[in-house]
Amino acid sequence: MTHRHHIAAAAPAASQATTGPAVAPAPLRARPLRIAVVGGSLTGPVLALLLLQAGLDHVTVYEANPDLPTATGGILSLEHPALDVLDRLGIPQHEYVQFGFETITQFRGYGPADDRFVQRQYPGRFTTWTLLHQALARRLPAGLVHAGRRVTGISADHRRPMLHFADGRREAADLVAFCDGRASIGRRLLDPGRRLHYAGYVAHRGTATIRPGDLGDFQRWEPRPGLQFNIAPVPAGSDWIFALNATTEQYTTWFGAPPEQRTFVLPHHVSPAARAHVDAYAATHLPAHLADLVHATTTRMAVPVMDIDLPTTMAWPVGDGHAVLLGDALAPVRAHTARGANNGIEQADGLVTALRQHTRHGADLPGALLGWRRRHLLTALAAVRQGPIIADRLGLGTTRDLATAVVG
Numbered sequence: 001m002t003h004r005h006h007i008a009a010a011a012p013a014a015s016q017a018t019t020g021p022a023v024a025p026a027p028l029r030a031r032p033l034r035i036a037v038v039g040g041s042l043t044g045p046v047l048a049l050l051l052l053q054a055g056l057d058h059v060t061v062y063e064a065n066p067d068l069p070t071a072t073g074g075i076l077s078l079e080h081p082a083l084d085v086l087d088r089l090g091i092p093q094h095e096y097v098q099f100g101f102e103t104i105t106q107f108r109g110y111g112p113a114d115d116r117f118v119q120r121q122y123p124g125r126f127t128t129w130t131l132l133h134q135a136l137a138r139r140l141p142a143g144l145v146h147a148g149r150r151v152t153g154i155s156a157d158h159r160r161p162m163l164h165f166a167d168g169r170r171e172a173a174d175l176v177a178f179c180d181g182r183a184s185i186g187r188r189l190l191d192p193g194r195r196l197h198y199a200g201y202v203a204h205r206g207t208a209t210i211r212p213g214d215l216g217d218f219q220r221w222e223p224r225p226g227l228q229f230n231i232a233p234v235p236a237g238s239d240w241i242f243a244l245n246a247t248t249e250q251y252t253t254w255f256g257a258p259p260e261q262r263t264f265v266l267p268h269h270v271s272p273a274a275r276a277h278v279d280a281y282a283a284t285h286l287p288a289h290l291a292d293l294v295h296a297t298t299t300r301m302a303v304p305v306m307d308i309d310l311p312t313t314m315a316w317p318v319g320d321g322h323a324v325l326l327g328d329a330l331a332p333v334r335a336h337t338a339r340g341a342n343n344g345i346e347q348a349d350g351l352v353t354a355l356r357q358h359t360r361h362g363a364d365l366p367g368a369l370l371g372w373r374r375r376h377l378l379t380a381l382a383a384v385r386q387g388p389i390i391a392d393r394l395g396l397g398t399t400r401d402l403a404t405a406v407v408g
């Protein structure tokens, strides 16, 4: 018997409606909902903590990286809804926001005069991947995260979703939440037609141990079309991102593999040629103090800017269970949209709302997941579409027409 049948059968007659409860008491599940979260970076841990807070405590997080706690990452922006989710998880803001600015200062060398030097309000705060990941990870109960467990497949065994791992093991769940990032195995398995496309430019990144004296907020330098340099204060000094056009051939030469294959460039992949290219652009186009700062940054990384074919759904039935995609696994977005971490956190919050209605009040689970999709898919689509529009204005990358893709 489905939950929907249960509610219909137990609904009070019209004459009783004024005295009795309006909704039938929650039907008890035969056994607790078992939830597997794939990915332990940001979206995954937020989801796991929200699930625990909602009393859904049969949660396991599977993370491919055996050593994620030692990883580091740079600046991320969080809007008020995401900050509010972290508040509700009891994480004090000062733990992950160390510079409380709420502005972006833009220096542009072209275009309308009133856009040349502007300070814009940002509706949120800035953190770093490292600070936020650590704040989340230290709140996850011991034993909940299974590190070094790479998911390679999913099947329906005895009508339940079954995860397959690179180490040959298998784990069953009722709901699998893929939060496994831009190269998601979940997306490739559940939605194989959707591909990543290189957008024609690279976000070169670095964390400098120097912090310029005038760096009080997020600065954006756009001296001419075709490049954008962002820099912001972080605990170690300052974090910068230099977006520069590059052909697929250049990318492959600099980083050892094409963008679709090497979706994240680690320091040891950055060749001297890539470094020299970034330094030369900095020397030619940035003020001397920023060019010197770039030159002095020893540890470099890079991310190829990628677009994803538009998602049309977020949840799939697997046997009698379900699998869902969240965060970058659903749709990575371009950094200019400042939506990356926000999408994942908001989707995780919405998913737990839907699941709570199911477990507490007997709401039909496929229906609750449909409602979740309706609320969050449009926001994800808007961010995917917004990326190329912003980049076009900046003269970055090659144009692809995402607006014509059909959404069911």
Ligand SMILES: Cc1cc2nc3c(=O)[nH]c(=O)nc-3n(C[C@H](O)[C@H](O)[C@H](O)COP(=O)(O)OP(=O)(O)OC[C@H]3O[C@@H](n4cnc5c(N)ncnc54)[C@H](O)[C@@H]3O)c2cc1C
Pocket: 038, 039, 040, 041, 042, 043, 044, 062, 063, 064, 065, 068, 071, 072, 073, 074, 075, 076, 129, 149, 150, 151, 152, 179, 180, 181, 182, 183, 184, 185, 326, 327, 328, 329, 335, 340, 341, 342, 344
């Ligand atoms: C170490 C690190 C540093 C980052 N630094 C920055 C940064 O400086 N700026 C920025 O804008 N974004 C950064 N990001 C990306 C950023 O976190 C995301 O763009 C965004 O916040 C959404 O997060 P996510 O949790 O959905 O995806 P991600 O942060 O991409 O996390 C996905 C996680 O899933 C794991 N995973 C992948 N495949 C599997 C699999 N098959 N089985 C199990 N686990 C799997 C990955 O190891 C990773 O931990 C970083 C991500 C990582 C992992």
